[in-house]
Amino acid sequence: MTHPTDFLLAVEALTVSFDGFKAVDDLSFYVDPGEIRVIIGPNGAGKTTALDLICGKTRATSGSIRFRGKELTQLKEHQIVHAGVGRKFQNPSIYEDLTVFENLEISFPRGRSVFGALAFKRDAEVMERVEEIAEMIFLSDLLGERAEYLSHGQKQWLEIGMLLIQDPELLMLDEPVAGMSVSERIKTAELLHRIIEGRSVIVIEHDMKFVEDIAHKVTVLHQGRVISEGPMAHVKADPKVVEVYLGH
Amino acid sequence: MTPLLNPLKKTELIGFVILAAIIVILLPAVTDAFRLNLVGKYLTYAFVAVGLVLCWGSAGILSLGQGIFFGLGGYCMAMFLKLEASTPEATKIQSTPGIPDFMDWNQVTELPWFWEPFHSFAFTLLAVVAVPAILAFVIGFAMFTRRVGGVYFAIITQAIAAILTILIIGQQGYTGGVNGITDLRTLHGWDIRTDTAKTILYFVNAFLLLGVIALSMLVRSSKLGRILVALRDKEDRVRFSGYDVAAYKIFVFCFAAAISGIGGAMFTLQVGFMSPSFVGIVPSIEMVIYCAVGGRYSLIGAVYGTLLVNWGKTTFSESFPELWLFAMGALFIAVVMAFPNGLAGIYKSHVQPLFKRLATRNSDRRDAPAEAPAAIAE
Numbered sequence: 001m002t003h004p005t006d007f008l009l010a011v012e013a014l015t016v017s018f019d020g021f022k023a024v025d026d027l028s029f030y031v032d033p034g035e036i037r038v039i040i041g042p043n044g045a046g047k048t049t050a051l052d053l054i055c056g057k058t059r060a061t062s063g064s065i066r067f068r069g070k071e072l073t074q075l076k077e078h079q080i081v082h083a084g085v086g087r088k089f090q091n092p093s094i095y096e097d098l099t100v101f102e103n104l105e106i107s108f109p110r111g112r113s114v115f116g117a118l119a120f121k122r123d124a125e126v127m128e129r130v131e132e133i134a135e136m137i138f139l140s141d142l143l144g145e146r147a148e149y150l151s152h153g154q155k156q157w158l159e160i161g162m163l164l165i166q167d168p169e170l171l172m173l174d175e176p177v178a179g180m181s182v183s184e185r186i187k188t189a190e191l192l193h194r195i196i197e198g199r200s201v202i203v204i205e206h207d208m209k210f211v212e213d214i215a216h217k218v219t220v221l222h223q224g225r226v227i228s229e230g231p232m233a234h235v236k237a238d239p240k241v242v243e244v245y246l247g248h
Numbered sequence: 249m250t251p252l253l254n255p256l257k258k259t260e261l262i263g264f265v266i267l268a269a270i271i272v273i274l275l276p277a278v279t280d281a282f283r284l285n286l287v288g289k290y291l292t293y294a295f296v297a298v299g300l301v302l303c304w305g306s307a308g309i310l311s312l313g314q315g316i317f318f319g320l321g322g323y324c325m326a327m328f329l330k331l332e333a334s335t336p337e338a339t340k341i342q343s344t345p346g347i348p349d350f351m352d353w354n355q356v357t358e359l360p361w362f363w364e365p366f367h368s369f370a371f372t373l374l375a376v377v378a379v380p381a382i383l384a385f386v387i388g389f390a391m392f393t394r395r396v397g398g399v400y401f402a403i404i405t406q407a408i409a410a411i412l413t414i415l416i417i418g419q420q421g422y423t424g425g426v427n428g429i430t431d432l433r434t435l436h437g438w439d440i441r442t443d444t445a446k447t448i449l450y451f452v453n454a455f456l457l458l459g460v461i462a463l464s465m466l467v468r469s470s471k472l473g474r475i476l477v478a479l480r481d482k483e484d485r486v487r488f489s490g491y492d493v494a495a496y497k498i499f500v501f502c503f504a505a506a507i508s509g510i511g512g513a514m515f516t517l518q519v520g521f522m523s524p525s526f527v528g529i530v531p532s533i534e535m536v537i538y539c540a541v542g543g544r545y546s547l548i549g550a551v552y553g554t555l556l557v558n559w560g561k562t563t564f565s566e567s568f569p570e571l572w573l574f575a576m577g578a579l580f581i582a583v584v585m586a587f588p589n590g591l592a593g594i595y596k597s598h599v600q601p602l603f604k605r606l607a608t609r610n611s612d613r614r615d616a617p618a619e620a621p622a623a624i625a626e
Contacts, residue, residue, distance in 0.1 A: 049575060055488060057484070057488075076487075076492070077484075077487035077488060078487055078488075078490050078491055078492045078493075081487075081488055081489065081490035082490055086488075087488050091484075092474075093482055093484070093485045093488075094482070094485070095477070095478040095481050095482055095485065096481055096482075097477050097478075097480075097481050098474055102474050105471065105474070106471070106474060106475060106478055106486075106489055107489045107490075109490060111471060112491055113492075113495070114472065114495050114496055114499045117470065117471045117472040117475055117491075117496075118467070118470050118472045119470075120471035120472075140408075162489065166489070166490065169521075176357060180342050224273060
C-alpha cells in the first residue's frame with residue numbers, strides 16, 4: 001500500500017450508527033486521482049450512506065475521510081463542496097421552480113457568499129459555460145424551460161450538468177442511469193464517459209453492463225462492510241460476491 | 249438570450265409604476281386628509297407584508313412574529329419623539345422634570361441608559377433599521393444554523409412576539425407599558441399632528457415604501473433571489489451546490505426585519521403613538537394575512553392585500569366590530585384554500601389571460617395591452 005497522501009480520497013475505519021444499527025461499519029477504501037470507482041452491493045448495503053458520509057449529509061460516528069489530505073468529517077456540506085467534492089443524488093434533485101439556465105447558473109462556482117450572490121453578474125463567462133454544459137447534457141434547446149417540465153431522464157442530465165459546472169475533482173454519482181429509458185441510458189453512458197475524464201468518480205450502480213463498461217475498480221459492500229474489492233473480473237469471480245449479490 | 253430573461257420582470261415593472269401612480273397620485277387626489285392618513289397607516293403595514301413576500305414567499309420561511317420588528321422600529325422612533333416632547337419646561341410639573349411622563353408616574357427618577365442615545369436623530373434613524381435587524385440576526389443565527397425551519401420556526405417567532413409583548417407591558421416604567429409611548433408631538437420642532445404634516449408624512453411613507461419595493465425587486469432579481477427560491481424547494485441541493493444555506497436565510501430574515509422596522513417608524517410618525525398592541529401575536533398574524541391575501545409571491549400584490557384587508561377591517565369593524573375577527577379568519581382560510589397565490593394569483597390566472605384575449609381580438613385596430621394592467625388598480 002502506498003502512502004496515504006497519494007490518494008485523492010482516503011476513507012478509513014468509517015462507521016455510522018443509527019440507534020445502534022451500523023449502516024456503515026468500519027469501512028475503508030482509497031480512491032486514486034483519475035480513478036473510476038464503482039460501488040455495488042445489495043439493497044441496504046450502505047452504499048448511499050457511504051456517499052452521504054463523504055459529502056457531509058450524514059455525520060460519521062467515528063472514522064476519518066480525507067480528501068487531498070484534508071479531513072472532511074468536521075466540515076459543513078458547502079465547505080466540502082468548496083474542497084472539490086460534488087454529489088448527484090439518487091432521485092433527480094434539481095430546482096423545479098427555476099429554469100434550466102438558472103439551475104446551471106446557481107451551480108456555477110462563483111458568488112457563493114451572500115453578498116457575492118447579490119453582486120453576481122450574468123456575464124459572458126457564465127453564459128458561455130452554461131451553454132457549453134447545456135450542450136453536453138443535451139439540453140441546449142431547453143435553457144429557458146422551467147425544470148419541473150423536464151422528463152425524468154432530462155432531470156438526471158440536468159443534475160449531472162449542475163455538477164459538471166461546479167467542476168469538482170471528485171464526482172459522486174448515485175445510480176445515474178436508474179429509471180431511464182433505453183435510449184436515454186445509452187446517451188447517459190456516453191455522457192458519463194465524457195465527463196469522467198480528468199477527475200475521480202465514485203459511482204453507485206446496479207446495471208452490471210454499465211459497471212463493467214466504466215469501472216476501473218469495484219468495491220462490493222454488504223451490510224456496511226467491504227466484502228470484496230478490485231477489478232471487475234476479480235470481483236465477479238469472488239464467491240462471497242456471487243453469494244450475496246451477483247448470484248441473484 | 250431573450251428567452252433566458254425572467255419574463256416576470258416586465259410585468260412587474262408595469263405593476264410597480266401603476267402602484268406608484270395609485271399611492272402617490274390617485275389616493276391623495278381622491279381622499280380627504282383624514283382618510284389619507286388612514287391609508288398612510290395601512291401602508292406602513294405593507295412594509296411588513298413586502299418583507300414577508302421575500303421571507304415567506306421567496307425563501308419559504310414563515311415568520312409569525314414580524315410584529316416584533318415592526319414594533320421595534322416603531323418604538324425606536326417613539327423614543328426619540330418622546331424625548332423631544334419631554335423637555336424640562338414641558339414636564340416641569342413632574343417630580344423629575346425632563347424625563348418622559350410615564351417614567352415619572354412609575355417612580356423612575358432618571359432616564360434609563362438605553363434611552364440616552366435616542367436624543368440623537370441620526371442614531372434613531374439607524375436604530376429603526378439596525379435594532380430589528382440585529383434581533384433578527386440573533387434569532388436567525390440561533391435557528392437557522394441549527395436547521396430549525398418550517399412550523400417550528402413559525403412557532404418560535406410567535407413565542408418571541410409574545411415574550412416581547414409581555415416584556416414591554418411588564419417594564420412599564422421604561423416602556424410605557426400597555427399604553428405604549430403616547431403624546432408624541434414634534435419632530436425637530438415640526439408639529440407632526442397637523443393635517444399638512446400628516447400629508448407630508450404620507451408622501452414620505454409612500455416613497456419609502458416604493459423604495460423598499462424597488463430594493464426588494466433588485467434582491468429578488470439577483471442571483472441571491474434565485475438561490476432563495478432554490479432553497480425553498482430543495483434546501484439540501486443548495487448546500488451541495490456549495491452554498492451556506494443558513495447565511496442566506498439569516499440575510500433574508502434580517503432584510504425583512506429591517507424593512508418592517510422602517511414601516512414601524514413611519515407608523516409612529518403618522519399615528520402619533522406606539523404600543524405593544526402592534527408587537528404581539530395577533531398583529532403579527534394579521535400581517536401574514538395581508539401578505540397571503542395579496543399573494544405571497546408578489547411584492548406588489550402584498551401592498552394591495554394590505555390595503556384591501558385593512559380597508560375591510562375599518563369598514564366592517566365600524567358596523568360589526570365583534571364579527572371582524574371571524575371575517576378575518578374566514579378570509580385567511582378562504583385565501584389559503586381557494587386562492588393560495590392571493591390577489592396576484594387571481595390576476596395572473598384570470599385577469600391577464602382575459603386581457604390577452606381582448607388584446608389579440610383588437611390587434612388589427614390598435615395595440616391595446618398598454619391599458620391592460622390598469623386592472624390591478626381595482
